[in-house]
Amino acid sequence: MEIRSMHFVDRVRERLDDPELQRNLKRTRGRNAAARAASLGGLDDFDAVRARATEIRASVLRDLDLWLERFEREATARGATVLWAHDGDEACRLIIDIARRHDVRSVVKSKSMVSEEAGLNAALEAAGIRPVETDLGEYILQINDNEPPSHIIMPVIHKSREQVTELFARVHGTEPKTDIEALTREARERLRPAFLGADMGLSGGNFLVAETGSVAIVTNEGNGRLCTTMPRVHVALTGIEKVIPTLDDLATLLRILPRSATGQAISNYVSLLTGTKHDGDADGPAHMYFVLVDGGRADLVGSDFEPMLRCIRCGACMNHCPVYQTVGGHAYGWVYTGPMGSVLTPLFQGIGNARDLPQAATLCNQCGVVCPVSIPLPDLMRKLREKQVERGMRPWTERLAMRAWAWAAARPWAYSACARAAVRYLCWLAGGRASIPVMGLAPGWTSQRDFPAPAARTFRDMYARQRRGRAS
Amino acid sequence: MTSARDDILGRLRQRRPRDDAMRDATGEEIRRAIAHPERGPRPADAEDLVARFVERARAMTSSTDVCPDTGQVPARCAAWLRAMRLPLAVVVAPALADLDWRGAALSVRIGAAGRDDAVGVTPCFRAIAETGTLMLCSGPATPAVNSLLPQTHIAIVRSEHIVADMEAAWQAARAELTAWPRAVNFVSGPSRTADIEQTIVLGAHGPYRVHVLVVGT
Numbered sequence: 001m002e003i004r005s006m007h008f009v010d011r012v013r014e015r016l017d018d019p020e021l022q023r024n025l026k027r028t029r030g031r032n033a034a035a036r037a038a039s040l041g042g043l044d045d046f047d048a049v050r051a052r053a054t055e056i057r058a059s060v061l062r063d064l065d066l067w068l069e070r071f072e073r074e075a076t077a078r079g080a081t082v083l084w085a086h087d088g089d090e091a092c093r094l095i096i097d098i099a100r101r102h103d104v105r106s107v108v109k110s111k112s113m114v115s116e117e118a119g120l121n122a123a124l125e126a127a128g129i130r131p132v133e134t135d136l137g138e139y140i141l142q143i144n145d146n147e148p149p150s151h152i153i154m155p156v157i158h159k160s161r162e163q164v165t166e167l168f169a170r171v172h173g174t175e176p177k178t179d180i181e182a183l184t185r186e187a188r189e190r191l192r193p194a195f196l197g198a199d200m201g202l203s204g205g206n207f208l209v210a211e212t213g214s215v216a217i218v219t220n221e222g223n224g225r226l227c228t229t230m231p232r233v234h235v236a237l238t239g240i241e242k243v244i245p246t247l248d249d250l251a252t253l254l255r256i257l258p259r260s261a262t263g264q265a266i267s268n269y270v271s272l273l274t275g276t277k278h279d280g281d282a283d284g285p286a287h288m289y290f291v292l293v294d295g296g297r298a299d300l301v302g303s304d305f306e307p308m309l310r311c312i313r314c315g316a317c318m319n320h321c322p323v324y325q326t327v328g329g330h331a332y333g334w335v336y337t338g339p340m341g342s343v344l345t346p347l348f349q350g351i352g353n354a355r356d357l358p359q360a361a362t363l364c365n366q367c368g369v370v371c372p373v374s375i376p377l378p379d380l381m382r383k384l385r386e387k388q389v390e391r392g393m394r395p396w397t398e399r400l401a402m403r404a405w406a407w408a409a410a411r412p413w414a415y416s417a418c419a420r421a422a423v424r425y426l427c428w429l430a431g432g433r434a435s436i437p438v439m440g441l442a443p444g445w446t447s448q449r450d451f452p453a454p455a456a457r458t459f460r461d462m463y464a465r466q467r468r469g470r471a472s
Numbered sequence: 473m474t475s476a477r478d479d480i481l482g483r484l485r486q487r488r489p490r491d492d493a494m495r496d497a498t499g500e501e502i503r504r505a506i507a508h509p510e511r512g513p514r515p516a517d518a519e520d521l522v523a524r525f526v527e528r529a530r531a532m533t534s535s536t537d538v539c540p541d542t543g544q545v546p547a548r549c550a551a552w553l554r555a556m557r558l559p560l561a562v563v564v565a566p567a568l569a570d571l572d573w574r575g576a577a578l579s580v581r582i583g584a585a586g587r588d589d590a591v592g593v594t595p596c597f598r599a600i601a602e603t604g605t606l607m608l609c610s611g612p613a614t615p616a617v618n619s620l621l622p623q624t625h626i627a628i629v630r631s632e633h634i635v636a637d638m639e640a641a642w643q644a645a646r647a648e649l650t651a652w653p654r655a656v657n658f659v660s661g662p663s664r665t666a667d668i669e670q671t672i673v674l675g676a677h678g679p680y681r682v683h684v685l686v687v688g689t
Contacts, residue, residue, distance in 0.1 A: 028670045044515045052512040063498050065484035070502055078652065084477040136676060137667035154667060161669050184665055184673040191677065196587055211506050212652060222620065222663035222678025229616050229655065240480060245505050247646075251638035252512030262666070266603040268532070269678070270658040277654055280612030282584035284654045294480045302487035 005333035005354035032319040035263025057310035074213025078275030088118025104199040110224040112204030134223040150329030153315040201227035205238035214274040234285040241309040260314035296348040310373040317367035339367035358384035528604030532661030546576035563589040567613035584615035592618035609653040631688040
């Protein structure tokens with residue numbers, strides 16, 4: 001997917017001014033957060049499960065090369081082929097090669113964020129192979145001229161039912177249906193023949209289990225099951241960081257992934273897929289491939305950003321982020337949105353291509369608190385900010401202001417003179433009122449709220465006066 | 473030119489340098505971790521696993537019924553289908569071929585479900601009380617499609633196969649399955665989506681309804 005994160009500020013402005021989007025975002029705001037909170041009661045000790053989940057992910061990353069080798073050995077022994085790709089482009093080439101080898105004309109896809117990273121749909125189409133997205137949300141986006149998703153779990157959270165009604169009637173040429181159940185039914189009926197006729201199923205992978213060389217896929221709709229059961233060929237496309245050691249670890253992570261994502265105790269379908277169909281099996285693919293993509297992940301191992309690789313893509317951070325909840329996912333300009341996107345996008349796509357994302361946070365740490373694998377997201381955003389400063393990527397105005405601040409902060413007389421001048425200016429703006437309605441030099445600050453007027457004297461002045469009083 | 477595989481693994485190794493002894497020790501740890509899987513923290517077990525399973529399965533929008541012995545399974549299925557005004561034609565997994573389906577006045581086909589089958593019947597390897605989940609293993613006698621393509625899925629669960637949690641289910645699979653199945657599907661109620669306005673709709677791509685018949689209570 002082409003990155004547009006460099007235009008973050010403009011994109012935010014457009015989205016704040018889009019009344020329809022704002023209405024849609026408001027409709028679902030806070031719902032997932034509430035569902036998550038309600039579901040945690042089902043675990044006797046959430047903190048203990050979270051600590052264990054964190055340790056499982058961290059322990060694999062400590063020895064990722066060896067775990068990957070073990071996974072590869074088990075998967076290969078059970079009939080799968082494991083392929084590796086440096087980046088998305090290479091992954092697309094590998095998948096097109098597989099498709100050609102098996103004479104594949106159409107591909108049904110269940111959700112894969114790595115395929116969004118790689119721009120796989122466009123690559124398949126260019127090679128004359130028809131990709132069909134089957135997750136309802138992803139399907140809606142695909143038929144809407146390949147619109148990008150705005151949330152990793154709920155890709156069309158930014159759309160209203162009216163927009164879907166209009167889209168289905170236009171694209172399917174059917175009577176407009178306003179009922180959500182009828183819309184879902186219409187998509188089901190459109191997609192069923194695609195499942196039954198497809199030559200290849202492409203899935204992502206929530207986890208790769210080293211013990212059995214399997215991929216675990218979590219869905220509610222059942223499209224993941226159809227994509228990996230009906231076609232002759234199954235390709236699981238995923239990042240190299242997704243390995244977990246054992247099936248017991250899968251059980252632990254499944255206690256925490258659906259709860260963090262949608263507040264469910266478990267998703268409707270969890271499939272553990274291992275190798276190809278056996279002799280006598282009536283169903284299942286005859287060929288199974290894993291395509292494991294690096295895409296910037298290997299370079300994070302052993303760095304300050306390694307904890308980000310623990311991410312299990314639940315979306316809890318964005319569901320709790322005040323910035324994401326206000327601007328929606330498209331503003332972020334790439335595949336991943338919200339706090340996890342603000343960390344991953346600059347790391348995968350270059351710090352210079354996503355300069356505003358680590359700044360687009362109040363560092364309130366709601367994301368850090370809810371993350372089921374304890375990723376310190378605000379710390380990582382702060383580290384990315386530090387990198388921008390080190391590399392001289394901040395605007396000259398900000399650099400100048402920081403230098404002036406540093407100069408004054410090191411000289412008490414200058415600092416107190418500046419503070420006194422600022423207080424006098426603010427008191428003049430307040431004109432005797434308790435708050436300042438329009439901030440003279442920075443009117444943007446007061447566009448949504450008043451600024452409290454400062455006390456007439458600075459703390460330092462008051463302190464000095466008090467000491468003088470005590471001395472006399 | 474080195475392959476992508478060697479390059480990626482090589483870079484990972486560079487970022488985590490180890491000498492031969494360390495590498496061997498880590499390899500040994502990995503073998504041990506897999507041979508003796510460690511269980512994470514689990515919610516306390518229910519006293520009555522069957523009751524817990526039924527309660528949680530209903531919470532996931534499965535319907536449930538109980539039946540004292542296997543011989544009555546076809547009649548109970550037929551009664552439920554009639555009460556639900558569903559077709560009395562079922563496609564039954566070969567593992568359940570020995571039951572007297574015709575005796576229950578059901579039109580029956582033994583085998584894998586196809587696109588036109590309305591009701592699929594499957595056995596269940598284990599069922600998980602913690603979440604009300606069915607654990608279905610694919611195999612020649614248990615095709616995965618029977619719980620996937622038909623609009624209605626009926627699962628026959630033997631009460632002694634209801635276990636506390638997923639860890640116990642994996643333990644049973646490791647101990648009992650001679651060939652590891654291509655697909656292990658955990659099913660918790662009917663297929664659903666909430667993609668449009670976060671409104672839950674049942675029957676997205678899989679079955680509209682899942683009926684669980686617990687046998688041997």
